[in-house]
Amino acid sequence: MDAPTLSPASTAPSPCAGTVDPALLAKYDGLRVPRYTSYPTAPHFTPAVDASVYGGWLEAMDLTRSGSLYLHVPFCHQMCWYCGCHTKIVARYAPIAEYLDHLRREIAMVADRIPGRLTVRHIHFGGGTPTMMAPADFESLIALLRERFDVATDAELAIEIDPRTLTAEMAAALGRSGVNRASLGVQDFDPTVQAAINRIQPRETTERTLEWLREAGIANVNLDLMYGLPHQSVESVARSARIALEMAPDRLSVFGYAHVPWMKTHQKKIDESVLADTLGRWEQFAAIADTLAEAGYRAIGLDHFARPGDELAVQQEEGRLGRNFQGYTTDDADALIGFGASSIGALPQGYIQNAVPFDQYATAIDEGRLPTGKGIALTDDDRLRRDLIMRLMCDLSVDAGAVAEAHGRDAGVFDADLAAMDDLVADGVAAIEGRRVSVPEAARPLMRIVAARFDTHLASGAGRHSRAV
Numbered sequence: 001m002d003a004p005t006l007s008p009a010s011t012a013p014s015p016c017a018g019t020v021d022p023a024l025l026a027k028y029d030g031l032r033v034p035r036y037t038s039y040p041t042a043p044h045f046t047p048a049v050d051a052s053v054y055g056g057w058l059e060a061m062d063l064t065r066s067g068s069l070y071l072h073v074p075f076c077h078q079m080c081w082y083c084g085c086h087t088k089i090v091a092r093y094a095p096i097a098e099y100l101d102h103l104r105r106e107i108a109m110v111a112d113r114i115p116g117r118l119t120v121r122h123i124h125f126g127g128g129t130p131t132m133m134a135p136a137d138f139e140s141l142i143a144l145l146r147e148r149f150d151v152a153t154d155a156e157l158a159i160e161i162d163p164r165t166l167t168a169e170m171a172a173a174l175g176r177s178g179v180n181r182a183s184l185g186v187q188d189f190d191p192t193v194q195a196a197i198n199r200i201q202p203r204e205t206t207e208r209t210l211e212w213l214r215e216a217g218i219a220n221v222n223l224d225l226m227y228g229l230p231h232q233s234v235e236s237v238a239r240s241a242r243i244a245l246e247m248a249p250d251r252l253s254v255f256g257y258a259h260v261p262w263m264k265t266h267q268k269k270i271d272e273s274v275l276a277d278t279l280g281r282w283e284q285f286a287a288i289a290d291t292l293a294e295a296g297y298r299a300i301g302l303d304h305f306a307r308p309g310d311e312l313a314v315q316q317e318e319g320r321l322g323r324n325f326q327g328y329t330t331d332d333a334d335a336l337i338g339f340g341a342s343s344i345g346a347l348p349q350g351y352i353q354n355a356v357p358f359d360q361y362a363t364a365i366d367e368g369r370l371p372t373g374k375g376i377a378l379t380d381d382d383r384l385r386r387d388l389i390m391r392l393m394c395d396l397s398v399d400a401g402a403v404a405e406a407h408g409r410d411a412g413v414f415d416a417d418l419a420a421m422d423d424l425v426a427d428g429v430a431a432i433e434g435r436r437v438s439v440p441e442a443a444r445p446l447m448r449i450v451a452a453r454f455d456t457h458l459a460s461g462a463g464r465h466s467r468a469v
């Protein structure tokens with residue numbers, strides 16, 4: 001039998017539209033590969049990178065280069081059944097206040113270890129629901145960051161927002177603090193889907209949030225949509241995408257629901273019988289992508305979409321797009337410092353993740369230690385492969401020989417990896433010309449499978465990643 005192939009429809013405008021051979025999807029169904037927001041990926045972090053290693057890295061920081069900050073706020077009002085984040089449901093403010101106290105002390109501890117004032121060009125608040133902070137607490141946190149770091153006047157200050165709980169007062173505080181980018185969780189506008197994921201968010205709630213943000217001067221908005229959720233269909237996700245477009249976001253992120261109830265027990269509340277199968281998921285993603293492409297949005301990497309003039313789209317066109325733990329980014333800083341329980345940082349020497357359980361995180365800070373849980377020190381080979389994988393994830397095409405030479409290596413260092421990709425080439429998932437490997441448009445959602453072929457760490461952690469399709 002011939003190998004199954006992906007055959008793009010020649011006239012389709014979509015980044016992924018095309019007829020997909022179900023046999024091919026069946027072949028890759030169940031394959032678990034990383035999302036490559038880092039390389040090596042988080043399952044390969046170990047306790048060998050501890051507080052003393054991280055402290056040494058901070059002390060060696062090159063202050064001629066700029067940095068970025070990520071602050072994690074792991075609290076929510078109510079659990080969404082699909083959630084895959086590190087978060088905790090709280091009804092009172094006391095745990096948040098206690099957490100913020102530790103966060104401030106961690107910021108001071110880290111800033112003290114850096115040999116001077118680091119220039120910061122990006123700050124991102126993620127969660128959880130960072131806007132659960134009281135407005136005054138948020139403003140004082142921003143003031144502390146400005147006191148301990150040189151936050152550039154044109155820095156991007158971004159925050160993730162749950163429209164169900166944002167208040168007008170908090171929106172105004174965000175504006176006063178200099179926040180200039182907001183990412184709103186929407187997922188789906190269909191009431192049946194919203195009921196099935198325990199996230200009731202009428203369209204008016206999202207619209208009201210956008211109004212408050214724009215009144216506060218926050219004009220750059222990202223909306224998050226999802227596919228693969230219970231009761232979603234090709235028609236319903238396209239409808240949600242059209243509603244989202246009416247709200248005129250600059251960017252949209254489109255994520256597939258990862259059903260892992262053995263890891264996230266609240267996902268057991270999701271009725272598996274109303275989840276789409278692999279082909280259905282693929283078609284849902286394609287329907288959203290088609291809808292956004294028809295409206296003029298550019299596909300960015302795996303799962304982002306942006307208006308043509310948006311910086312994300314511009315950087316992709318210029319081959320400068322980056323990828324970090326928040327997804328695709330315009331942030332090209334050398335050092336990303338993570339604050340808060342479970343946050344991940346990236347320094348030139350390697351990756352660092354803070355302790356995940358709050359009590360471990362808090363105890364370390366109470367004892368005057370950096371709350372480092374684990375991490376990984378990069379080898380030269382990791383750096384080489386990271387560059388190749390990131391270019392592939394951002395550009396869908398990379399000259400492996402040029403990457404090798406840029407690292408002072410022989411141009412043929414990836415030849416064995418390329419030679420072992422005959423099956424992907426036969427399936428239409430990858431194309432190879434000389435030493436350039438590309439992911440055809442029709443196979444865009446499968447780019448992680450191609451990237452994984454360059455991942456020398458994968459064999460020891462494959463079971464801990466999300467499904468490839």
Ligand code: SF4
Pocket residue numbers: 075076078079080082083084085087127128129162185
């Ligand atoms: S708001 Fe976000 S972080 Fe909180 S439970 Fe829902 S999906 Fe998870």
